[in-house]
Amino acid sequence: MYKHILLAADGSENSIRAAKETVKIALCSPDSLVEIIYVANFEKAKTEVLHASSNEALNLERRKKVQNVEQLLRDASISYKVTILHGTPGPEIVKYANEQAVDLVIIGSRGLNGLQEMVLGSVSHKVMKRVNCPALIVK
Amino acid sequence: MQSLKQQWFGNVRGDILSGIVVALALIPEAIAFSIIAGVDPMVGLYASFCIAVIIAFVGGRPGMISAATGAMALLMVPLVKDHGLDYLLAATILTGIIQLLFGVFKVAKVMKFIPNAVMIGFVNSLAILIFLAQVPHFIGISTMTYVFVSVTLLLVYTLPRFIKVLPAPLIAIVGLTAVALFSGVELKTIGDLGNITQTLPSFLIPNVPFTFETLLIIFPYSIALAIVGLLESLLTAQIVDDMTATESEKNKEARGQGIANFITGFFGGMAGCAMIGQSVINVKSGGRGRLSTLTAGLFLIFLIIVLGDLVVKIPMPVLVGIMIMVSIGTFDWNSFKYLIKAPRTDAFVMFATVVIVVYTHDLSKGVIAGVILSAIFFVVKISTLKIIKQDYRYIVNGQLFFASTDAFIDYFKKADMQEKNIQIDFSNSRIWDDSGVGALLKVKEMLSQNGIKVEVSGLDTSSQKIITQLDEMSSSH
Numbered sequence: 106m107y108k109h110i111l112l113a114a115d116g117s118e119n120s121i122r123a124a125k126e127t128v129k130i131a132l133c134s135p136d137s138l139v140e141i142i143y144v145a146n147f148e149k150a151k152t153e154v155l156h157a158s159s160n161e162a163l164n165l166e167r168r169k170k171v172q173n174v175e176q177l178l179r180d181a182s183i184s185y186k187v188t189i190l191h192g193t194p195g196p197e198i199v200k201y202a203n204e205q206a207v208d209l210v211i212i213g214s215r216g217l218n219g220l221q222e223m224v225l226g227s228v229s230h231k232v233m234k235r236v237n238c239p240a241l242i243v244k
Numbered sequence: 245m246q247s248l249k250q251q252w253f254g255n256v257r258g259d260i261l262s263g264i265v266v267a268l269a270l271i272p273e274a275i276a277f278s279i280i281a282g283v284d285p286m287v288g289l290y291a292s293f294c295i296a297v298i299i300a301f302v303g304g305r306p307g308m309i310s311a312a313t314g315a316m317a318l319l320m321v322p323l324v325k326d327h328g329l330d331y332l333l334a335a336t337i338l339t340g341i342i343q344l345l346f347g348v349f350k351v352a353k354v355m356k357f358i359p360n361a362v363m364i365g366f367v368n369s370l371a372i373l374i375f376l377a378q379v380p381h382f383i384g385i386s387t388m389t390y391v392f393v394s395v396t397l398l399l400v401y402t403l404p405r406f407i408k409v410l411p412a413p414l415i416a417i418v419g420l421t422a423v424a425l426f427s428g429v430e431l432k433t434i435g436d437l438g439n440i441t442q443t444l445p446s447f448l449i450p451n452v453p454f455t456f457e458t459l460l461i462i463f464p465y466s467i468a469l470a471i472v473g474l475l476e477s478l479l480t481a482q483i484v485d486d487m488t489a490t491e492s493e494k495n496k497e498a499r500g501q502g503i504a505n506f507i508t509g510f511f512g513g514m515a516g517c518a519m520i521g522q523s524v525i526n527v528k529s530g531g532r533g534r535l536s537t538l539t540a541g542l543f544l545i546f547l548i549i550v551l552g553d554l555v556v557k558i559p560m561p562v563l564v565g566i567m568i569m570v571s572i573g574t575f576d577w578n579s580f581k582y583l584i585k586a587p588r589t590d591a592f593v594m595f596a597t598v599v600i601v602v603y604t605h606d607l608s609k610g611v612i613a614g615v616i617l618s619a620i621f622f623v624v625k626i627s628t629l630k631i632i633k634q635d636y637r638y639i640v641n642g643q644l645f646f647a648s649t650d651a652f653i654d655y656f657k658k659a660d661m662q663e664k665n666i667q668i669d670f671s672n673s674r675i676w677d678d679s680g681v682g683a684l685l686k687v688k689e690m691l692s693q694n695g696i697k698v699e700v701s702g703l704d705t706s707s708q709k710i711i712t713q714l715d716e717m718s719s720s721h
Contacts, residue, residue: 147528150487151520152578154479155364159356163486191489193528 106134107208113142113198113232116170119213123243124174127211128181130241139178139185142201143171144194164189195231202236210240246490251306255532259307262531263539266309266522268414270296270544271555273522274312275434276567280377281317281514282324283332284438285555288312289548290445291336291513296541298504299518304496305481306534307488309522310504311541314374314570315472315607316515323465331462333450336515338459338466340506343474347499355478355494361590362614363479364576365597367520369610371575372602378564378571381432388429389561396420396565411525413566417558424559434563435556442552444545445511468608469505473517475611477501480518487527521573589621623647629673631655639669645676649683656687661696671702681710 112127114120131137145153145167157163167189178185190197202210212229229242246254270292278288292311299310324332346352382393396416403412424431434440452458481492497518505515526536548555576582583591593614601610627647632639638659644652668687675681688698703711 145486147487147524150483151367151524152576154483154486155367155576156360156578156582158360160482160486189489191487 106137107131108134108137109205109207109209110137110139111142111198111202111205111207111210112139112174113144113194113210113212113228114171114174115143115194115213116173117213117215119215119243120171121173121177121213123211123213123241124177126241126243128177128183130209130211131178131183132181137183139183140205140207141171141174141178141185141187142190142198143167143187144190144192144197147191147193150191195228196235198228198232199235202232202238207238209238210236212240212242214242214244246306250533252534255530256535258530259533259535260539262526262529263536264543265411265529266526266531266536266540267543267547269411269525270309270311270522270540271547272413272417272558272563272566273314273519273570274544275555275558276563276570277312277314277317278514279381279437279563280314280374281320281332283320283329283514285434286439286441287329287332287512287514288317289440289544290511291508291516293541293545293548294445294508294511294513295504295516296537296544298507299500300534300538300541302496302500302503303534303537304493304498304500305484305518306492307523307526307532307536308477308480308484308492308497308518309526309537309540310477310501310516310518311522312514312516313473313476313519314377314574315370315476316469316517318370318373318377318605319465319468319472319607320514321605323462327461330450330452331458332514333448333509333512334452334458335462335465335469335509336505336513337450337509338462339469339473339515340502340504340509342466342470342502343505344499344502346470346474347495347497347502350495351474352478352494352498355475358475358611358615359590359593359618361586361593361618362597362611363475364579364582365594365601365614366475366479366607366611367574367576368579368594369598369601370607371571372598373605373607374567374571374574376602378567381560382564385432386430388431392420392424392431392559392561393565393568396562397568400566400569413569416566417562420562421554421558424562425557431559431561433556433560434558437560440548440552440556442549444549445513447510448512449510468606469515470502471611472607473501473505473515474498476520477518480520480523483520484523484527487524488532521570589618589625593618593621627651629655633659636663636665637667637669639671640673642673643676644670644673644680644683646679649679652680652683653686653690656690661691661694664695665697665699666691667699667701669702670700670704670707673702674704675707675710681713684711 127139131139212232214229233240274288274292275285278285295310320332382389399416400412403415478494481497485492596617597610597614600613601607626643629642629648629651691698
């Protein structure tokens with residue numbers, strides 16, 4: 106079945122729901138690996154660096170954003186790893202998924218910034234359109 | 245760390261394309277910052293060309309863009325006004341020497357001691373000053389001026405939604421300059437404020453007397469320029485490090501900034517440093533290597549030589565609109581949340597930094613005041629000592645050192661003790677220096693005079709060592 110599953114997460118309610126669905130799918134095949142992707146947005150780089158006391162602190166803060174998702178996977182004893190990417194969320198997820206030739210991409214229907222996504226067109230929509238593998242958008 | 249070959253040729257296509265985008269975005273800023281400093285646009289353009297090209301070779305952070313900047317331009321204003329361009333060029337050369345020395349003596353490490361609050365105050369006050377510098381160019385000039393500023397702002401904020409290939413400021417400049425030329429509206433242009441010469445910069449020695457007086461005039465400016473330049477450059481390097489998930493050599497960057505400014509001064513350019521906004525544009529446009537910075541510098545001077553005639557026709561209100569966008573982009577909009585949520589002392593330091601800079605128009609003064617303020621707050625915070633009594637145990641919370649010994653001694657002086665045997669617990673504390681040891685010795689002796697025996701517990705090994713010496717002392721008398 107799906108061996109390499111990419112789960113895009115930003116700590117939002119939707120990404121937790123996406124994680125729950127990921128658990129269901131990953132449990133179907135025993136040798137599946139879930140890769141949790143968090144994209145550190147270029148637009149926020151300046152602010153994040155200004156407000157973080159060090160690189161390590163910033164890294165920890167980003168890891169904390171996906172902690173709740175990690176917890177869900179750990180509880181279900183699914184093997185997973187966390188990857189932090191840098192860029193613009195939509196295109197970055199697409200690029201990574203296609204480069205790594207993953208088997209499935211799972212993403213929440215909308216992230217933390219609802220208003221911005223209404224105006225700019227959503228990340229999930231972009232991912233759905235451009236990714237070369239099946240994608241699951243979780244409501 | 246990447247190899248030098250990778251740093252140059254690891255991303256050729258992306259670097260050349262992003263370099264071109266950056267060059268286009270650099271031109272209006274270089275001109276605007278020259279106007280702020282009170283010099284001809286060529287001074288900023290030459291600086292941007294020289295610094296970008298030189299830093300491409302000697303910088304420590306590939307993919308970072310350095311050129312003429314607002315932070316530096318703002319510092320130069322009084323020097324240019326009182327003494328003229330030649331003194332500015334001399335100050336630029338001296339700035340380079342100071343920065344080179346900072347780099348050699350590894351001052352980049354000191355950056356770690358500058359708290360976030362000060363850096364946030366730095367970017368905010370920079371944004372405010374850039375905005376204030378635009379005000380004389382658009383308030384109360386003419387209705388058409390307001391119209392052009394507004395339309396420029398409208399364009400630069402809406403166009404990126406629809407057109408992603410070309411930078412919006414460029415489209416705004418080309419479009420609105422054409423509109424202004426063909427409609428014949430009366431607007432001030434860049435040409436009214438200075439000349440554009442369509443030649444490459446040439447080597448010159450600043451025409452200043454080589455005396456001690458000259459040094460006295462330029463030194464305060466050079467030291468301020470050196471500090472502010474390195475501060476912004478190292479902050480920008482951190483941002484580029486984060487965006488590209490790579491590391492950079494901070495001391496090499498400091499030396500590189502020095503070399504770039506040193507040479508730039510001899511080619512008629514004003515001191516500059518790394519630019520946060522342009523570096524972000526570069527990385528976002530796909531720039532990663534040294535080639536992107538080199539391309540930006542070369543393409544900029546190419547454009548000026550080819551299109552210089554047209555550049556002078558750009559209406560000032562359009563440039564003002566773009567600079568308002570730059571100042572909005574420079575400001576840290578999370579600061580309002582920070583002011584509410586951050587520890588009170590941090591919020592105060594940030595606010596004080598901004599107020600001092602805006603009042604003195606000198607970024608270096610704000611930064612220095614901010615650092616001193618936070619150092620004082622830090623000492624006050626760390627020297628707070630709390631002692632909690634549990635039966636015969638006195639638990640010390642906090643650090644025992646020269647600034648907190650008074651509080652420690654006072655507590656035991658005033659304590660009303662019934663027990664004959666007490667224990668002072670240092671599990672949550674540490675003795676840092678001789679003052680701390682002295683204080684403990686004093687308390688022990690004071691209490692033993694009242695017939696109270698003191699046992700010390702919970703010391704870590706390094707404190708323990710000091711105390712063993714102390715015991716030898718107190719048993720010897």
